Amino acid sequence: MVVFLGPAREAAGTGRSVVPGTSVGEVVASVRARFGPGMDDLLAVSRVWLNGAPADPDAPVGPDDEVAILPPVSGG
């Protein structure tokens, strides 16, 4: 499961999606392939978290895991 937040949700046209991949890096590659150039630009400046915490691209991803695409933040 991939979760898209803020501007990434808008670029994806959805807040959640299931894409192929058994690692964080593979999931991100699938997101890139599925959602086109707008998402590509956003991924370049986004962080990718696994289950609520920063993760390396080679971290394994299973069916119950949540990968989150986090664009630059603007809270406060």
Add this chain to the structure above:
Amino acid sequence: MRWPGGPVATALRVVEVTEPDTWVDLTAEPLPLAEVVAWATVPGCGGLAVFVGTVRDHAEGRPGVVALEYEAYEPAAQQVLSQIAGEARRRWPEIGRVALLHRTGRLAVGEASVVVAVSTPHRAEAFAAARWCIDTLKESVPIWKREAWSNGQAWSPDAHPLREVGSGGGGR
């Protein structure tokens, strides 16, 4: 004054308190500013610094802002608020109480979007820690702001790549 952790008996019940001197929250309700100030005021601290961020009526190139909408990645955002409070205590061990509350959902101009309150024995540490907390919050909590203004609506361009708490400088 530092209250002990562990079970706290009251007249009516026993509650488990893990972080009695830290208050973090994400809420769709108006921020309880008066309660935060009262809560952060403790006998051993003579300084209480409070920062309140409010919705401004304009942004860069966007006159006539009428509302903001905040979206948070929950529960991760709340966990990061806790991390910020913990890191502030590590940097300023004299902190008595620390509160970090952020609003979510749609806010009108003038409403409070964030409140930071830090109490310490003396004012210098309260100002410094509160400043560090709001600066860190703005770059490390997964929250996004969407602006609605006179001619449109869009995500705020005033955004920072997400950083991990404690990865930057500042403070001490």
